[in-house]
Amino acid sequence: MTKIRTLIADDEEGPREQLRAALARLAPELEIVAASVNGCDAWDDCLEHEPRLCFLDIRMPGMSGLEVAQRLAQLAEPPRVVFVTAYGDHALSAFEAGAVDYVLKPVEDARLEHCLQRLRQRQAQGAAGTDGADGASEAGAALPAMPAATLELLRQLLPAQRPAMRPIQASQGREIQLIAPDDILFFQSDSRYTRVVHRDGEAWIRTALKELLSDLDPSVFWQVHRSVLVNSRFIASATRVDENTMQLSLKGCAEKLPVSRQFQGLFKGQ
Amino acid sequence: MTSPSAPAEAAAAVPAKPAAEAGAGVRFDWAYWLFPGPRRRFSEAEIARSGLKGWSSGIDCYVMSNVLVLGLVFYTMLPRHLAHVILIGGLAMASLGLGVGRWLWRQPTRTRFNGATLALSILMVLITLVMVKLGYRDEARDLLPFAAGGMTLTVSSWWFLTLYRTQQLGARLAELDAQDERIAMAQRLATAQIQPHFLFNTLASLQHWVDTRDDRAGPMLRSLTRYLRATLPMFEQDRLPLEQELQIVRSYLDIMQARLGQRLSWSLDTEAGAGAVIAGASLPPGTLLTLAENAITHGIEPSLRGGHIAVRVKAADGRLRLEVQDGGQGLTPGACDGLGLANTRERLQAQFGAEARLGLEPAPDQAPGCLAWVELPTA
Numbered sequence: 178m179t180k181i182r183t184l185i186a187d188d189e190e191g192p193r194e195q196l197r198a199a200l201a202r203l204a205p206e207l208e209i210v211a212a213s214v215n216g217c218d219a220w221d222d223c224l225e226h227e228p229r230l231c232f233l234d235i236r237m238p239g240m241s242g243l244e245v246a247q248r249l250a251q252l253a254e255p256p257r258v259v260f261v262t263a264y265g266d267h268a269l270s271a272f273e274a275g276a277v278d279y280v281l282k283p284v285e286d287a288r289l290e291h292c293l294q295r296l297r298q299r300q301a302q303g304a305a306g307t308d309g310a311d312g313a314s315e316a317g318a319a320l321p322a323m324p325a326a327t328l329e330l331l332r333q334l335l336p337a338q339r340p341a342m343r344p345i346q347a348s349q350g351r352e353i354q355l356i357a358p359d360d361i362l363f364f365q366s367d368s369r370y371t372r373v374v375h376r377d378g379e380a381w382i383r384t385a386l387k388e389l390l391s392d393l394d395p396s397v398f399w400q401v402h403r404s405v406l407v408n409s410r411f412i413a414s415a416t417r418v419d420e421n422t423m424q425l426s427l428k429g430c431a432e433k434l435p436v437s438r439q440f441q442g443l444f445k446g447q
Numbered sequence: 448m449t450s451p452s453a454p455a456e457a458a459a460a461v462p463a464k465p466a467a468e469a470g471a472g473v474r475f476d477w478a479y480w481l482f483p484g485p486r487r488r489f490s491e492a493e494i495a496r497s498g499l500k501g502w503s504s505g506i507d508c509y510v511m512s513n514v515l516v517l518g519l520v521f522y523t524m525l526p527r528h529l530a531h532v533i534l535i536g537g538l539a540m541a542s543l544g545l546g547v548g549r550w551l552w553r554q555p556t557r558t559r560f561n562g563a564t565l566a567l568s569i570l571m572v573l574i575t576l577v578m579v580k581l582g583y584r585d586e587a588r589d590l591l592p593f594a595a596g597g598m599t600l601t602v603s604s605w606w607f608l609t610l611y612r613t614q615q616l617g618a619r620l621a622e623l624d625a626q627d628e629r630i631a632m633a634q635r636l637a638t639a640q641i642q643p644h645f646l647f648n649t650l651a652s653l654q655h656w657v658d659t660r661d662d663r664a665g666p667m668l669r670s671l672t673r674y675l676r677a678t679l680p681m682f683e684q685d686r687l688p689l690e691q692e693l694q695i696v697r698s699y700l701d702i703m704q705a706r707l708g709q710r711l712s713w714s715l716d717t718e719a720g721a722g723a724v725i726a727g728a729s730l731p732p733g734t735l736l737t738l739a740e741n742a743i744t745h746g747i748e749p750s751l752r753g754g755h756i757a758v759r760v761k762a763a764d765g766r767l768r769l770e771v772q773d774g775g776q777g778l779t780p781g782a783c784d785g786l787g788l789a790n791t792r793e794r795l796q797a798q799f800g801a802e803a804r805l806g807l808e809p810a811p812d813q814a815p816g817c818l819a820w821v822e823l824p825t826a
Contacts, residue, residue: 188748189706191652198658215751236644238751263647283651388751 180208184228186219186245187261188237192282196232196261199284204293216240220248221387224403224439228256230296232280235262240391243268247331248395253442257299258327259292268334277327342393345373347380354380358397362430363407364389374430401425402437415444483606484557485613489620494554497619502549514541526589533593543567544601548608555612564602571598642740652706667705674698678736685798687732689725689760689767696739696758703743710753711743717760724762728825731794738771738819741788746775746816754816767823773816778809791821799823 183200187193193212200207210226213219217239223231231249233242240248246258260279262269272279280292342358356375365372366386373380386406390398399409413426415436423436423444436444518534525533547563571594578587649671656664677695693715700713717725735758742756754774761768788807795803802824810816 188710189648189652190708191655191706192648195651195655195658198655217751236748238749263651264643266644282647283654 181206181230182210182226182228183207183230183232184211184213184219184222184226184256185209185232185261186213186216186222186237186242187234188215189234192234192261192284196280196284199286199289200232203286203290216242216245217385217387217390219245220390221403223249223252223256224437227254227439230257230259232259232261234282235260235266235268239388243331243334244391246327247335248400250328250331251442252439254439257296259296271330271334277330342397345380345382345389347373347382349380356380358393358408359410361408362411362427363405363434364398365406365434366404374432376429399440399443401440401443402435405434407434482557482561484560484609485555486557487613487617488556489554489613489616493620494616496623497616499615499619502552506548507545510541510545511538514538529586529589532586532590536590536594537597540597540601544604547605551605551609552612555609555616557609560605560609563605567598567602645740649702649706663705667702670698670701670705674702678733684732686729689728689730692730692732692735693725693758693760695733696735699736699739700756700758703747707747707753710750711747711756712754713756713758715758715760718762721760721762721767724767724825725760728767728823730767730821730823731791731798734791734795734821735769735771737788737791738769738821741819742771742773742775742817746773746777748775750775762825765825767825768820769823770818770820772810772814772818774810774814775816777815778807778817795821795823 185193185196185200187196193214197209197212200209207230210228211222213222216237219231219233219237219242220240222228223245231245233245235242237245242260242262246260249255249258258278260268260272260277261282261284262272262279263282269279269281271277278292278295280289344355344357345361347354347356356373360375360377362374362376364386365374367381369383370381371384371386371389373382386404389406390400393406397409398406399412400406407425407427411427411429413428416424416426418424421438423441425434425436427434514537515534518537522530522534547567551559551563575587575591575594578584578590649667653664653667653671655661656667674695677691677698697715700711700715704711704713739756739758747753747756756774757770757772759768759770759772761770788805792805795805804822805820807817807819810818
């Protein structure tokens with residue numbers, strides 16, 4: 178049987194490893210594919226490893242567990258999310274009221290077991306729902322997506338307005354260049370640096386792409402690939418190359434940008 | 448029938464005095480002559496909130512039996528042909544007085560008091576006129592001193608009843624307000640003090656380290672014990688010696704360091720020569736801890752790379768300055784005093800007045816993060 182690809186994220190080592198140990202003990206059907214140490218990593222690891230189940234801590238630096246969940250919900254095949262939180266978190270009362278999967282820290286076997294039981298039930302329902310056609314091959318992936326109630330709750334819990342985007346600072350030798358976000362066409366991450374392509378040329382910055390995300394307005398800057406963040410105002414067209422590949426053409430730029438399968442839902446055509 | 452107004456004026460003038468003095472010279476308020484009584488009016492809700500008992504029927508029995516006994520005792524001394532009229536009239540006046548008393552008890556306003564007094568006066572005049580008209584002129588004249596006495600007694604009773612009830616309600620409401628204030632304060636302190644999020648996250652780390660027999664468990668548990676032992680009784684005191692507060696901050700930062708690992712480093716520096724000042728200094732408990740907690744929750748924890756927290760104790764010119772500087776996230780625009788800071792500010796204010804100051808600003812010298820400080824007089 179295929180194991181369910183699972184991601185756990187907590188910025189503190191103790192709770193993270195405790196959860197990992199507890200899951201190994203109680204849910205052998207799960208395979209921990211990533212253990213992320215902050216919100217940005219959690220999001221990036223989700224894109225890289227494509228887990229079907231995520232245990233997300235609420236309070237994490239970079240991006241909160243709620244923000245990660247909201248981003249995940251927009252993927253083509255969003256994973257199932259279980260929030261991990263400590264008593265005293267403001268989101269907890271909302272979780273208790275809504276139909277949201279969550280576990281409390283420190284994780285207790287009995288409570289975790291209860292949560293896993295619920296997930297297994299949902300999985301069984303989901304497998305029955307998909308009529309068994311691809312259910313066999315995707316037995317592990319058959320967890321149904323985030324319920325609408327969870328999405329609604331996320332919308333309520335997350336602050337609506339985002340801080341104004343600050344200019345990106347790129348150092349070139351002794352000079353520090355300030356680039357207004359409005360002038361940026363796209364960001365592309367390289368192994369260690371991030372390439373910033375703007376109207377007047379390009380620059381390199383040390384900040385990783387995943388760490389830029391929370392500073393940029395997601396309605397303007399769309400992530401279309403694990404390593405590409407594009408300013409939607411400069412997108413001219415999206416072209417489907419073959420079944421799995423899609424490319425973006427930009428205004429005022431000859432370069433073509435890849436759109437990964439997870440993000441192709443952004444360009445549906447009407 | 449102005450006799451009851453004399454004590455009325457005397458009593459009412461007392462609360463009016465400060466106002467008169469505050470005004471231009473001595474001002475005589477004619478309203479107290481014409482319309483005496485308490486100014487404060489209690490709403491139904493306030494009276495219900497006071498939770499005081501209503502009118503007791505014991506009072507009715509007591510007053511009626513007194514009037515009856517007095518009437519019977521002095522029966523033989525009364526003018527013979529009027530004795531029965533006086534006795535019955537006295538009982539009637541007493542029951543009327545009690546009825547009005549009950550009414551005043553429910554809502555002790557000066558409108559009610561003056562209305563009742565006026566109505567009683569008119570009633571007495573009418574009765575006298577009717578008696579004269581019916582040819583009982585002499586009887587009416589003989590009854591006059593008794594009627595006047597009874598009326599004075601009744602109106603005075605109403606007056607004192609109104610005043611007493613007003614005072615009683617006012618005092619009770621003030622007491623309830625103070626009680627609510629204390630409860631609210633205690634709740635705010637409790638929220639500021641035990642942060643369940645902190646506690647359970649610490650326990651989560653501890654649990655794991657105990658399970659895996661990690662060496663970090665022992666020191667962590669010791670720090671947590673020290674922290675709890677110091678913080679739990681902490682808020683029962685008004686002041687805490689600075690040395691103890693520093694100890695609490697040390698154990699708190701020890702715990703957070705163990706939890707956050709490489710993301711946090713911290714230092715506590717005491718200015719050379721500040722030792723003597725520290726030994727004698729005390730402050731509202733939790734003052735410095737709140738600053739350290741803020742540095743962690745708003746500076747270090749939200750930052751991807753973490754940072755350093757520097758706690759500094761300085762003394763100069765008879766003033767003590769405590770600083771907590773973090774190298775974390777920095778102030779977000781529009782950041783306002785969280786619950787902890789508002790609380791700390793309030794308690795500093797309560798103990799030192801304008802002498803104590805608290806500030807929160809971006810870290811100096813272009814360093815990342817922010818600086819929170821408190822200045823206190825040491826004397």
